[in-house]
Amino acid sequence: MNYAYLSSLFRKQTGKSITAYKNELLIEQAIDIFKKSNKNITEVSNKLGFSNPYYFSRVFKRVTGVSPSVYLSQIYRN
Template sequence: MTAYKNELLIAQAIDLFKTSNLNVAEVSSTLGFSNPYSFSKVFKRVTGVAPSVYINELYRNP
């Protein structure tokens, strides 16, 4: 159940990164993570890349 919940949260995070100008800390807080470090660990576990790498790729290849 936790893995599924994490996948849903990361899908929401990806949507926020694509549709807003929120940074990693703001997205982390919006989704209810205790801190950006915890969010980053889960994001990397689910996607295979750190949030900052994902954001850089997103803006490089719109």
């Protein structure tokens, strides 16, 4: 099986690309880490294997609709 074929099957079943699905899983993990620990954005980004914190922030905002810093401020406000 090649990647293009697998990718098309995955999209048919889930309605999402493999990359989008993977990013959603990583952001769910990031949210869990933010809730359970005192780690900052850079530490979480590194722990999850993102190339840099800026890319992590872009992906986080794409998935959740808010930046990680806004998300963290909402957590600490509540």
